[in-house]
Protein backbone atom coordinates (compact mmCIF):
# COMPACT_ATOMS: atom_id res chain seq x y z
CA UNK A 276 0.00 0.00 0.00
CA UNK A 277 1.48 3.39 -0.99
CA UNK A 278 0.84 6.44 1.19
CA UNK A 279 0.77 10.03 -0.01
CA UNK A 280 0.44 13.28 1.96
CA UNK A 281 -0.80 16.22 -0.12
CA UNK A 282 -2.32 19.64 0.32
CA UNK A 283 -5.13 19.06 -2.21
CA UNK A 284 -6.60 15.81 -3.56
CA UNK A 285 -9.05 15.92 -6.46
CA UNK A 286 -11.42 13.05 -7.21
CA UNK A 287 -12.08 12.85 -10.95
CA UNK A 288 -10.09 14.14 -13.92
CA UNK A 289 -13.10 15.30 -15.93
CA UNK A 290 -13.79 18.90 -16.91
CA UNK A 291 -14.44 20.02 -13.32
CA UNK A 292 -11.52 18.05 -11.87
CA UNK A 293 -9.03 19.33 -14.43
CA UNK A 294 -10.24 22.90 -13.87
CA UNK A 295 -9.83 22.42 -10.11
CA UNK A 296 -6.35 20.94 -10.58
CA UNK A 297 -5.15 23.86 -12.72
CA UNK A 298 -6.46 26.47 -10.29
CA UNK A 299 -5.18 24.72 -7.16
CA UNK A 300 -1.76 24.24 -8.79
CA UNK A 301 -1.37 28.03 -8.79
CA UNK A 302 -1.21 27.88 -4.98
CA UNK A 303 0.51 24.56 -4.26
CA UNK A 304 2.58 21.81 -5.92
CA UNK A 305 1.36 19.31 -3.37
CA UNK A 306 -1.57 17.85 -5.35
CA UNK A 307 -3.04 14.51 -6.30
CA UNK A 308 -5.49 14.11 -9.19
CA UNK A 309 -7.24 10.75 -8.90
CA UNK A 310 -9.12 9.22 -11.85
CA UNK A 311 -10.92 5.89 -11.86
CA UNK A 312 -11.71 5.66 -15.56
CA UNK A 313 -10.11 6.60 -18.86
CA UNK A 314 -8.76 10.13 -19.25
CA UNK A 315 -10.55 12.32 -21.78
CA UNK A 316 -13.65 13.66 -19.94
CA UNK A 317 -17.29 12.68 -20.33
CA UNK A 318 -17.90 15.66 -22.61
CA UNK A 319 -15.29 14.66 -25.19
CA UNK A 320 -15.56 10.85 -24.91
CA UNK A 321 -19.26 10.09 -24.57
CA UNK A 322 -21.16 13.35 -24.18
CA UNK A 323 -21.26 16.74 -25.86
CA UNK A 324 -18.84 16.03 -28.69
CA UNK A 325 -19.93 12.62 -30.10
CA UNK A 326 -23.58 13.65 -29.74
CA UNK A 327 -23.01 16.88 -31.67
CA UNK A 328 -21.06 14.95 -34.33
CA UNK A 329 -23.99 12.56 -34.80
CA UNK A 330 -26.37 15.53 -34.97
CA UNK A 331 -24.18 17.20 -37.61
CA UNK A 332 -24.44 14.11 -39.82
CA UNK A 333 -28.19 13.96 -39.28
CA UNK A 334 -28.63 17.63 -40.15
CA UNK A 335 -26.58 17.16 -43.34
CA UNK A 336 -28.97 14.37 -44.41
CA UNK A 337 -32.00 16.46 -43.49
CA UNK A 338 -30.77 19.54 -45.38
CA UNK A 339 -30.04 17.46 -48.48
CA UNK A 340 -33.53 15.93 -48.40
CA UNK A 341 -35.17 19.30 -47.92
CA UNK A 342 -33.22 21.27 -50.51
CA UNK A 343 -36.10 20.73 -52.93
CA UNK A 344 -38.03 23.51 -51.20
CA UNK A 345 -35.50 25.86 -52.86
CA UNK A 346 -35.85 24.16 -56.26
CA UNK A 347 -32.59 22.32 -55.61
CA UNK A 348 -32.91 18.58 -56.17
CA UNK A 349 -30.29 16.31 -54.65
CA UNK A 350 -30.29 12.80 -56.06
CA UNK A 351 -31.70 10.18 -53.68
CA UNK A 352 -30.07 10.84 -50.33
CA UNK A 353 -28.63 7.70 -48.79
CA UNK A 354 -27.08 7.40 -45.37
CA UNK A 355 -24.17 5.02 -44.83
CA UNK A 356 -24.48 4.28 -41.13
CA UNK A 357 -20.96 2.82 -40.89
CA UNK A 358 -19.43 5.94 -42.41
CA UNK A 359 -21.52 8.18 -40.16
CA UNK A 360 -20.39 6.36 -37.00
CA UNK A 361 -16.79 6.12 -38.23
CA UNK A 362 -16.63 9.91 -38.59
CA UNK A 363 -18.27 10.40 -35.20
CA UNK A 364 -15.59 8.21 -33.59
CA UNK A 365 -12.70 9.63 -35.65
CA UNK A 366 -13.50 13.24 -34.76
CA UNK A 367 -14.43 12.30 -31.20
CA UNK A 368 -11.04 10.58 -30.75
CA UNK A 369 -9.34 13.76 -31.96
CA UNK A 370 -11.10 15.82 -29.29
CA UNK A 371 -10.28 13.20 -26.65
CA UNK A 372 -6.61 13.21 -27.67
CA UNK A 373 -6.35 16.95 -26.89
CA UNK A 374 -7.55 16.29 -23.34
CA UNK A 375 -5.37 13.21 -22.88
CA UNK A 376 -2.32 15.17 -24.06
CA UNK A 377 -3.04 17.95 -21.60
CA UNK A 378 -3.30 15.39 -18.77
CA UNK A 379 0.12 14.00 -19.79
CA UNK A 380 1.59 17.39 -18.91
CA UNK A 381 0.57 16.85 -15.28
CA UNK A 382 3.59 15.43 -13.41
CA UNK A 383 3.41 11.66 -12.71
CA UNK A 384 3.73 12.24 -8.95
CA UNK A 385 0.52 14.33 -9.03
CA UNK A 386 -1.62 11.69 -10.76
CA UNK A 387 -3.09 8.44 -9.53
CA UNK A 388 -5.32 5.91 -11.31
CA UNK A 389 -8.07 4.18 -9.34
CA UNK A 390 -11.40 4.59 -7.61
CA UNK A 391 -11.16 6.93 -4.60
CA UNK A 392 -13.26 6.45 -1.47
CA UNK A 393 -13.25 8.31 1.81
CA UNK A 394 -11.57 6.56 4.75
CA UNK A 395 -12.03 9.63 6.97
CA UNK A 396 -12.45 13.39 6.62
CA UNK A 397 -8.86 13.80 5.37
CA UNK A 398 -8.00 10.44 3.90
CA UNK A 399 -8.89 8.51 0.79
CA UNK A 400 -8.31 4.95 -0.27
CA UNK A 401 -7.59 4.48 -3.98
CA UNK A 402 -8.46 0.97 -5.17
CA UNK A 403 -6.44 -1.50 -3.10
CA UNK A 404 -3.12 0.18 -3.80
CA UNK A 405 -2.92 3.63 -2.17
CA UNK A 406 -3.99 5.85 0.70
CA UNK A 407 -3.95 9.61 0.13
CA UNK A 408 -3.97 11.97 3.11
CA UNK A 409 -5.14 15.42 2.01
CA UNK A 410 -5.60 18.75 3.78
CA UNK A 411 -8.31 19.69 1.29
CA UNK A 412 -10.39 17.56 -1.07
CA UNK A 413 -12.34 18.39 -4.26
CA UNK A 414 -15.04 15.93 -5.28
CA UNK A 415 -15.46 16.15 -9.06
CA UNK A 416 -16.64 12.63 -9.82
CA UNK A 417 -19.25 13.54 -12.47
CA UNK A 418 -22.49 11.65 -13.06
CA UNK A 419 -23.70 8.46 -14.68
CA UNK A 420 -26.83 7.40 -16.56
CA UNK A 421 -29.84 6.61 -14.44
CA UNK A 422 -31.60 3.53 -15.76
CA UNK A 423 -35.14 2.87 -14.46
CA UNK A 424 -35.74 -0.72 -13.41
CA UNK A 425 -38.38 -1.08 -16.09
CA UNK A 426 -35.72 -0.88 -18.81
CA UNK A 427 -33.38 -3.49 -17.33
CA UNK A 428 -35.02 -6.48 -19.11
CA UNK A 429 -33.70 -5.03 -22.39
CA UNK A 430 -30.26 -6.29 -21.21
CA UNK A 431 -27.86 -6.29 -24.18
CA UNK A 432 -30.39 -4.33 -26.28
CA UNK A 433 -30.18 -1.40 -23.86
CA UNK A 434 -28.06 1.51 -25.06
CA UNK A 435 -26.80 4.52 -23.12
CA UNK A 436 -24.63 7.38 -24.32
CA UNK A 437 -21.47 5.35 -23.54
CA UNK A 438 -22.49 2.51 -25.90
CA UNK A 439 -24.50 4.20 -28.67
CA UNK A 440 -21.48 5.75 -30.40
CA UNK A 441 -19.65 2.40 -30.36
CA UNK A 442 -22.21 0.63 -32.56
CA UNK A 443 -20.62 -0.51 -35.83
CA UNK A 444 -23.78 0.27 -37.79
CA UNK A 445 -26.92 2.35 -37.28
CA UNK A 446 -29.80 0.22 -35.95
CA UNK A 447 -33.09 -0.02 -37.86
CA UNK A 448 -35.21 1.03 -34.90
CA UNK A 449 -34.73 2.54 -31.45
CA UNK A 450 -37.18 3.25 -28.61
CA UNK A 451 -35.82 6.26 -26.77
CA UNK A 452 -36.85 6.61 -23.12
CA UNK A 453 -36.68 10.18 -21.82
CA UNK A 454 -37.62 13.37 -23.66
CA UNK A 455 -34.85 15.42 -22.07
CA UNK A 456 -31.82 16.92 -23.75
CA UNK A 457 -30.17 13.58 -24.52
CA UNK A 458 -33.34 11.78 -25.66
CA UNK A 459 -34.43 14.53 -28.02
CA UNK A 460 -30.99 15.35 -29.42
CA UNK A 461 -30.11 11.72 -30.10
CA UNK A 462 -33.65 10.62 -30.96
CA UNK A 463 -34.05 13.30 -33.62
CA UNK A 464 -30.55 12.68 -34.97
CA UNK A 465 -31.16 8.93 -35.33
CA UNK A 466 -34.52 9.63 -36.94
CA UNK A 467 -32.96 12.00 -39.49
CA UNK A 468 -30.37 9.31 -40.26
CA UNK A 469 -33.17 6.92 -41.22
CA UNK A 470 -33.62 5.01 -37.96
CA UNK A 471 -37.24 4.33 -36.98
CA UNK A 472 -37.45 6.22 -33.67
CA UNK A 473 -40.11 6.55 -31.01
CA UNK A 474 -39.51 8.75 -27.97
CA UNK A 475 -41.29 7.92 -24.72
CA UNK A 476 -41.23 10.70 -22.12
CA UNK A 477 -42.67 11.14 -18.66
CA UNK A 478 -44.89 13.73 -16.98
CA UNK A 479 -45.22 15.81 -20.14
CA UNK A 480 -41.65 17.13 -19.92
CA UNK A 481 -40.00 18.19 -23.19
CA UNK A 482 -36.31 19.09 -22.83
CA UNK A 483 -37.06 20.81 -19.53
CA UNK A 484 -38.98 23.63 -21.26
CA UNK A 485 -40.92 25.49 -18.55
CA UNK A 486 -43.09 27.75 -20.74
CA UNK A 487 -46.29 25.85 -21.62
CA UNK A 488 -46.68 27.57 -24.98
CA UNK A 489 -43.18 26.71 -26.13
CA UNK A 490 -43.32 23.18 -24.74
CA UNK A 491 -46.57 22.40 -26.57
CA UNK A 492 -45.22 23.85 -29.81
CA UNK A 493 -41.98 21.87 -29.48
CA UNK A 494 -43.96 18.68 -28.88
CA UNK A 495 -46.06 19.32 -31.99
CA UNK A 496 -43.12 20.12 -34.24
CA UNK A 497 -41.04 17.14 -33.10
CA UNK A 498 -44.05 14.92 -33.79
CA UNK A 499 -43.98 16.05 -37.42
CA UNK A 500 -40.65 14.21 -37.67
CA UNK A 501 -40.88 11.29 -35.25
CA UNK A 502 -43.30 9.84 -32.71
CA UNK A 503 -42.90 11.62 -29.37
CA UNK A 504 -45.20 11.03 -26.43
CA UNK A 505 -43.99 13.24 -23.55
CA UNK A 506 -46.32 11.45 -21.15
CA UNK A 507 -46.12 7.89 -22.37
CA UNK A 508 -47.86 4.94 -20.76
CA UNK A 509 -45.42 2.05 -21.17
CA UNK A 510 -46.40 -1.17 -19.44
CA UNK A 511 -43.68 -3.62 -20.44
CA UNK A 512 -40.20 -3.92 -21.88
CA UNK A 513 -39.22 -7.46 -22.83
CA UNK A 514 -36.04 -8.82 -24.38
CA UNK A 515 -36.91 -10.64 -27.61
CA UNK A 516 -34.09 -12.34 -29.50
CA UNK A 517 -32.06 -9.68 -31.27
CA UNK A 518 -34.39 -6.94 -30.18
CA UNK A 519 -36.74 -5.74 -27.52
CA UNK A 520 -40.53 -5.52 -27.32
CA UNK A 521 -42.17 -2.47 -25.83
CA UNK A 522 -45.84 -2.49 -24.83
CA UNK A 523 -47.32 0.98 -24.67
CA UNK A 524 -50.47 2.98 -25.33
CA UNK A 525 -50.08 4.54 -28.77
CA UNK A 526 -51.65 8.00 -28.93
CA UNK A 527 -54.00 7.09 -31.79
CA UNK A 528 -53.87 3.27 -32.03
CA UNK A 529 -54.36 2.24 -28.41
CA UNK A 530 -52.29 -0.40 -26.63
CA UNK A 531 -49.80 -2.20 -28.79
CA UNK A 532 -46.58 -4.15 -28.58
CA UNK A 533 -43.82 -3.03 -30.92
CA UNK A 534 -40.41 -4.51 -31.56
CA UNK A 535 -37.29 -2.35 -31.64
CA UNK A 536 -33.63 -3.23 -32.28
CA UNK A 537 -32.61 -1.27 -29.20
CA UNK A 538 -33.77 0.88 -26.32
CA UNK A 539 -31.85 4.07 -25.59
CA UNK A 540 -32.04 5.09 -21.92
CA UNK A 541 -31.97 8.88 -21.73
CA UNK A 542 -33.79 9.05 -18.42
CA UNK A 543 -31.51 11.44 -16.57
CA UNK A 544 -28.21 11.24 -14.77
CA UNK A 545 -27.22 10.74 -11.14
CA UNK A 546 -24.20 12.28 -9.39
CA UNK A 547 -21.35 9.86 -8.60
CA UNK A 548 -21.36 10.51 -4.89
CA UNK A 549 -23.01 7.30 -3.69
CA UNK A 550 -19.97 5.08 -4.22
CA UNK A 551 -17.24 7.13 -2.51
CA UNK A 552 -18.13 6.35 1.15
CA UNK A 553 -19.07 10.00 1.65
CA UNK A 554 -20.57 9.14 5.05
CA UNK A 555 -16.96 8.74 6.31
CA UNK A 556 -16.09 12.30 5.24
CA UNK A 557 -17.65 13.90 8.31
CA UNK A 558 -20.00 15.94 6.09
CA UNK A 559 -23.68 16.16 6.95
CA UNK A 560 -25.64 14.50 4.14
CA UNK A 561 -29.27 15.04 3.15
CA UNK A 562 -31.62 12.13 2.46
CA UNK A 563 -30.29 11.85 -1.11
CA UNK A 564 -26.81 11.45 0.35
CA UNK A 565 -25.80 14.92 -0.91
CA UNK A 566 -23.72 17.28 1.21
CA UNK A 567 -24.87 20.88 1.49
CA UNK A 568 -22.65 23.17 -0.61
CA UNK A 569 -22.41 26.84 -1.49
CA UNK A 570 -22.68 27.48 -5.24
CA UNK A 571 -20.41 30.54 -5.07
CA UNK A 572 -17.57 28.89 -3.16
CA UNK A 573 -18.33 25.22 -3.91
CA UNK A 574 -17.45 24.56 -0.25
CA UNK A 575 -19.39 21.88 1.64
CA UNK A 576 -20.56 23.55 4.83
CA UNK A 577 -17.50 25.08 6.56
CA UNK A 578 -15.37 22.09 5.73
CA UNK A 579 -12.16 21.54 3.76
CA UNK A 580 -14.17 19.59 1.16
CA UNK A 581 -15.41 21.11 -2.12
CA UNK A 582 -17.83 19.81 -4.73
CA UNK A 583 -17.78 20.61 -8.46
CA UNK A 584 -19.35 19.65 -11.80
CA UNK A 585 -22.07 17.06 -12.33
CA UNK A 586 -21.20 15.58 -8.92
CA UNK A 587 -22.76 18.68 -7.33
CA UNK A 588 -26.10 17.90 -9.08
CA UNK A 589 -26.46 21.64 -9.53
CA UNK A 590 -26.41 22.42 -13.27
CA UNK A 591 -25.13 19.43 -15.24
CA UNK A 592 -23.65 21.38 -18.15
CA UNK A 593 -20.12 21.60 -19.43
CA UNK A 594 -19.45 25.31 -18.92
CA UNK A 595 -20.90 25.12 -15.41
CA UNK A 596 -18.71 22.08 -14.58
CA UNK A 597 -15.73 24.06 -15.79
CA UNK A 598 -16.65 27.14 -13.71
CA UNK A 599 -17.41 25.07 -10.62
CA UNK A 600 -14.08 23.24 -11.00
CA UNK A 601 -12.26 26.58 -11.20
CA UNK A 602 -14.02 27.93 -8.13
CA UNK A 603 -13.48 24.73 -6.12
CA UNK A 604 -9.80 24.63 -7.17
CA UNK A 605 -9.15 28.27 -6.26
CA UNK A 606 -10.80 27.87 -2.87
CA UNK A 607 -9.23 24.48 -2.10
CA UNK A 608 -5.87 26.03 -2.96
CA UNK A 609 -6.25 29.02 -0.65
CA UNK A 610 -8.33 27.36 2.12
CA UNK A 611 -9.17 28.51 4.81
CA UNK A 612 -9.37 31.83 2.95
CA UNK A 613 -12.52 30.77 1.04
CA UNK A 614 -14.03 33.51 -1.15
CA UNK A 615 -17.26 33.59 -3.17
CA UNK A 616 -16.76 33.77 -6.94
CA UNK A 617 -19.27 35.19 -9.39
CA UNK A 618 -21.46 32.73 -11.33
CA UNK A 619 -22.53 33.48 -14.86
CA UNK A 620 -26.06 34.09 -16.13
CA UNK A 621 -27.82 30.75 -16.65
CA UNK A 622 -27.76 29.50 -20.26
CA UNK A 623 -28.75 26.08 -21.60
CA UNK A 624 -28.99 25.02 -25.22
CA UNK A 625 -30.43 21.81 -26.64
CA UNK A 626 -29.09 21.01 -30.11
CA UNK A 627 -32.30 19.73 -31.61
CA UNK A 628 -33.74 21.28 -34.71
CA UNK A 629 -35.13 23.82 -34.10
CA UNK A 630 -32.81 24.34 -31.18
CA UNK A 631 -33.99 25.09 -27.64
CA UNK A 632 -32.46 27.83 -25.49
CA UNK A 633 -33.22 28.68 -21.88
CA UNK A 634 -31.75 31.89 -20.54
CA UNK A 635 -31.65 33.72 -17.21
CA UNK A 636 -34.10 33.06 -14.41
CA UNK A 637 -36.37 30.08 -14.85
CA UNK A 638 -40.12 30.69 -14.86
CA UNK A 639 -40.45 29.40 -11.29
CA UNK A 640 -37.81 31.86 -10.11
CA UNK A 641 -39.46 34.68 -12.07
CA UNK A 642 -42.82 33.92 -10.48
CA UNK A 643 -41.23 33.91 -7.01
CA UNK A 644 -39.40 37.18 -7.71
CA UNK A 645 -42.45 38.91 -9.22
CA UNK A 646 -45.46 37.83 -7.12
CA UNK A 647 -47.56 40.61 -8.68
CA UNK A 648 -46.87 39.24 -12.15
CA UNK A 649 -44.21 39.67 -14.80
CA UNK A 650 -44.19 40.86 -18.39
CA UNK A 651 -44.01 38.51 -21.37
CA UNK A 652 -43.18 39.31 -24.97
CA UNK A 653 -43.18 36.81 -27.81
CA UNK A 654 -42.46 36.31 -31.46
CA UNK A 655 -43.35 33.46 -33.78
CA UNK A 656 -40.69 32.67 -36.37
CA UNK A 657 -43.29 31.57 -38.92
CA UNK A 658 -43.30 34.88 -40.76
CA UNK A 659 -39.97 36.20 -39.57
CA UNK A 660 -38.03 37.43 -42.61
CA UNK A 661 -34.63 35.77 -42.30
CA UNK A 662 -36.11 32.56 -40.94
CA UNK A 663 -38.42 32.30 -43.97
CA UNK A 664 -35.56 33.06 -46.37
CA UNK A 665 -33.66 30.12 -44.89
CA UNK A 666 -36.72 27.86 -44.81
CA UNK A 667 -36.28 27.56 -41.04
CA UNK A 668 -39.37 29.53 -40.06
CA UNK A 669 -40.54 27.35 -37.19
CA UNK A 670 -40.68 28.10 -33.52
CA UNK A 671 -41.23 30.81 -30.98
CA UNK A 672 -39.29 33.02 -28.58
CA UNK A 673 -40.74 34.23 -25.30
CA UNK A 674 -38.95 36.87 -23.26
CA UNK A 675 -39.69 37.89 -19.67
CA UNK A 676 -39.22 41.20 -17.86
CA UNK A 677 -39.93 42.84 -14.53
CA UNK A 678 -42.63 45.49 -14.06
CA UNK A 679 -41.41 48.77 -12.65
CA UNK A 680 -37.68 48.20 -13.22
CA UNK A 681 -38.04 47.15 -16.91
CA UNK A 682 -35.29 44.60 -16.15
CA UNK A 683 -34.83 41.77 -18.65
CA UNK A 684 -35.13 38.55 -16.63
CA UNK A 685 -34.85 35.67 -19.05
CA UNK A 686 -36.19 33.84 -22.09
CA UNK A 687 -37.16 30.51 -23.55
CA UNK A 688 -36.83 29.80 -27.24
CA UNK A 689 -37.55 26.96 -29.61
CA UNK A 690 -36.46 28.25 -32.95
CA UNK A 691 -33.78 28.93 -35.55
CA UNK A 692 -30.24 29.74 -34.37
CA UNK A 693 -31.28 29.51 -30.73
CA UNK A 694 -27.66 28.70 -29.84
CA UNK A 695 -26.69 32.24 -30.95
CA UNK A 696 -29.80 34.09 -29.80
CA UNK A 697 -29.44 32.36 -26.42
CA UNK A 698 -25.95 33.79 -25.99
CA UNK A 699 -27.08 37.29 -26.94
CA UNK A 700 -29.86 37.15 -24.38
CA UNK A 701 -27.69 35.59 -21.66
CA UNK A 702 -25.17 38.38 -22.09
CA UNK A 703 -28.02 40.88 -21.66
CA UNK A 704 -29.17 39.13 -18.46
CA UNK A 705 -25.66 39.08 -17.04
CA UNK A 706 -25.22 42.76 -17.93
CA UNK A 707 -28.48 43.47 -16.09
CA UNK A 708 -29.89 45.26 -19.11
CA UNK A 709 -33.34 46.74 -19.20
CA UNK A 710 -35.61 45.90 -22.11
CA UNK A 711 -35.47 49.54 -23.23
CA UNK A 712 -31.66 49.44 -23.26
CA UNK A 713 -31.66 46.20 -25.27
CA UNK A 714 -33.89 47.85 -27.87
CA UNK A 715 -31.31 50.63 -28.25
CA UNK A 716 -28.77 48.07 -29.53
CA UNK A 717 -28.10 47.67 -33.27
CA UNK A 718 -30.10 45.13 -35.29
CA UNK A 719 -29.01 44.32 -38.85
CA UNK A 720 -31.39 43.37 -41.64
CA UNK A 721 -32.39 40.71 -42.55
CA UNK A 722 -31.35 38.59 -39.55
CA UNK A 723 -33.00 36.27 -37.05
CA UNK A 724 -32.14 38.77 -34.30
CA UNK A 725 -34.84 41.04 -35.77
CA UNK A 726 -37.27 38.47 -34.38
CA UNK A 727 -35.65 39.00 -30.98
CA UNK A 728 -36.33 42.71 -31.39
CA UNK A 729 -39.99 42.04 -32.14
CA UNK A 730 -40.30 39.94 -28.97
CA UNK A 731 -38.55 42.67 -26.96
CA UNK A 732 -40.82 45.37 -28.39
CA UNK A 733 -43.80 43.25 -27.42
CA UNK A 734 -42.35 42.83 -23.92
CA UNK A 735 -41.60 46.54 -23.68
CA UNK A 736 -45.21 47.33 -24.48
CA UNK A 737 -46.48 44.74 -22.00
CA UNK A 738 -44.26 46.30 -19.30
CA UNK A 739 -45.96 49.63 -20.08
CA UNK A 740 -42.68 51.02 -21.41
CA UNK A 741 -43.41 51.26 -25.13
CA UNK A 742 -46.10 51.41 -27.83
CA UNK A 743 -48.15 48.42 -28.89
CA UNK A 744 -46.97 46.56 -31.98
CA UNK A 745 -49.97 47.02 -34.24
CA UNK A 746 -48.30 45.86 -37.43
CA UNK A 747 -44.87 44.45 -38.21
CA UNK A 748 -42.26 47.21 -38.08
CA UNK A 749 -42.28 48.43 -41.69
CA UNK A 750 -39.45 50.92 -41.20
CA UNK A 751 -37.38 47.97 -39.90
CA UNK A 752 -37.48 46.12 -43.23
CA UNK A 753 -39.78 43.42 -44.63
CA UNK A 754 -40.34 40.42 -42.39
CA UNK A 755 -38.40 41.92 -39.50
Ligand SMILES: Cc1cc2nc3c(=O)[nH]c(=O)nc-3n(C[C@H](O)[C@H](O)[C@H](O)COP(=O)(O)OP(=O)(O)OC[C@H]3O[C@@H](n4cnc5c(N)ncnc54)[C@H](O)[C@@H]3O)c2cc1C
Nearest residue numbers: 287289290291311312317322323391417584585591592593
Ligand atom coordinates in the same frame (compact mmCIF):
# COMPACT_ATOMS: atom_id res chain seq x y z
C1 LIG B 1 -24.79 12.51 -24.15
C2 LIG B 1 -24.44 13.79 -23.43
C3 LIG B 1 -24.41 14.98 -24.13
C4 LIG B 1 -24.09 16.16 -23.48
N1 LIG B 1 -24.08 17.31 -24.21
C5 LIG B 1 -23.78 18.47 -23.60
C6 LIG B 1 -23.73 19.67 -24.34
O1 LIG B 1 -23.95 19.69 -25.55
N2 LIG B 1 -23.42 20.81 -23.69
C7 LIG B 1 -23.17 20.83 -22.35
O2 LIG B 1 -22.92 21.92 -21.80
N3 LIG B 1 -23.20 19.69 -21.61
C8 LIG B 1 -23.48 18.52 -22.21
N4 LIG B 1 -23.49 17.37 -21.48
C9 LIG B 1 -23.18 17.45 -20.04
C10 LIG B 1 -21.64 17.50 -19.81
O3 LIG B 1 -21.02 16.49 -20.54
C11 LIG B 1 -21.34 17.36 -18.32
O4 LIG B 1 -22.03 18.35 -17.60
C12 LIG B 1 -19.86 17.49 -18.02
O5 LIG B 1 -19.12 16.64 -18.84
C13 LIG B 1 -19.59 17.16 -16.55
O6 LIG B 1 -18.22 17.26 -16.26
P1 LIG B 1 -17.64 16.70 -14.89
O7 LIG B 1 -16.22 17.10 -14.80
O8 LIG B 1 -18.54 17.05 -13.79
O9 LIG B 1 -17.75 15.12 -15.03
P2 LIG B 1 -16.86 14.10 -15.89
O10 LIG B 1 -16.27 14.68 -17.10
O11 LIG B 1 -17.71 12.89 -16.05
O12 LIG B 1 -15.65 13.76 -14.91
C14 LIG B 1 -15.81 12.99 -13.75
C15 LIG B 1 -14.65 12.01 -13.68
O13 LIG B 1 -14.59 11.45 -12.38
C16 LIG B 1 -14.20 10.11 -12.49
N5 LIG B 1 -14.59 9.45 -11.25
C17 LIG B 1 -15.85 9.08 -10.87
N6 LIG B 1 -15.82 8.54 -9.64
C18 LIG B 1 -14.53 8.56 -9.23
C19 LIG B 1 -13.87 8.15 -8.04
N7 LIG B 1 -14.54 7.63 -7.01
N8 LIG B 1 -12.52 8.30 -7.97
C20 LIG B 1 -11.85 8.85 -8.99
N9 LIG B 1 -12.42 9.25 -10.14
C21 LIG B 1 -13.74 9.13 -10.25
C22 LIG B 1 -14.90 9.63 -13.74
O14 LIG B 1 -14.25 8.49 -14.28
C23 LIG B 1 -14.77 10.86 -14.65
O15 LIG B 1 -13.63 10.79 -15.46
C24 LIG B 1 -23.78 16.16 -22.10
C25 LIG B 1 -23.79 14.96 -21.38
C26 LIG B 1 -24.11 13.78 -22.03
C27 LIG B 1 -24.09 12.50 -21.25
Ligand SMILES: NC(=O)c1ccc[n+]([C@@H]2O[C@H](COP(=O)([O-])OP(=O)(O)OC[C@H]3O[C@@H](n4cnc5c(N)ncnc54)[C@H](O)[C@@H]3O)[C@@H](O)[C@H]2O)c1
Nearest residue numbers: 423453455456457458475476477480541542543591624625
Ligand atom coordinates in the same frame (compact mmCIF):
# COMPACT_ATOMS: atom_id res chain seq x y z
N1 LIG C 1 -27.22 20.27 -25.17
C1 LIG C 1 -26.91 20.09 -23.91
O1 LIG C 1 -26.48 20.99 -23.19
C2 LIG C 1 -27.05 18.74 -23.30
C3 LIG C 1 -27.24 17.63 -24.10
C4 LIG C 1 -27.37 16.41 -23.49
C5 LIG C 1 -27.30 16.30 -22.12
N2 LIG C 1 -27.10 17.42 -21.38
C6 LIG C 1 -27.04 17.34 -19.91
O2 LIG C 1 -27.11 16.00 -19.48
C7 LIG C 1 -28.11 15.88 -18.48
C8 LIG C 1 -28.76 14.54 -18.62
O3 LIG C 1 -29.57 14.51 -19.79
P1 LIG C 1 -30.88 13.64 -19.86
O4 LIG C 1 -31.60 14.01 -21.09
O5 LIG C 1 -30.54 12.21 -19.61
O6 LIG C 1 -31.62 14.08 -18.54
P2 LIG C 1 -32.85 15.08 -18.29
O7 LIG C 1 -33.00 15.09 -16.83
O8 LIG C 1 -32.67 16.34 -19.03
O9 LIG C 1 -34.08 14.33 -18.96
C9 LIG C 1 -34.46 13.05 -18.58
C10 LIG C 1 -35.93 12.89 -18.88
O10 LIG C 1 -36.26 11.52 -18.75
C11 LIG C 1 -37.53 11.46 -18.15
N3 LIG C 1 -37.70 10.13 -17.56
C12 LIG C 1 -37.25 9.66 -16.37
N4 LIG C 1 -37.63 8.39 -16.20
C13 LIG C 1 -38.35 8.03 -17.29
C14 LIG C 1 -39.02 6.86 -17.69
N5 LIG C 1 -39.03 5.77 -16.94
N6 LIG C 1 -39.65 6.86 -18.88
C15 LIG C 1 -39.64 7.95 -19.68
N7 LIG C 1 -39.03 9.09 -19.34
C16 LIG C 1 -38.39 9.14 -18.16
C17 LIG C 1 -37.55 12.59 -17.16
O11 LIG C 1 -38.87 12.95 -16.84
C18 LIG C 1 -36.83 13.67 -17.94
O12 LIG C 1 -37.72 14.45 -18.70
C19 LIG C 1 -29.07 17.03 -18.73
O13 LIG C 1 -29.62 17.47 -17.51
C20 LIG C 1 -28.23 18.08 -19.36
O14 LIG C 1 -27.79 19.00 -18.38
C21 LIG C 1 -26.99 18.63 -21.94
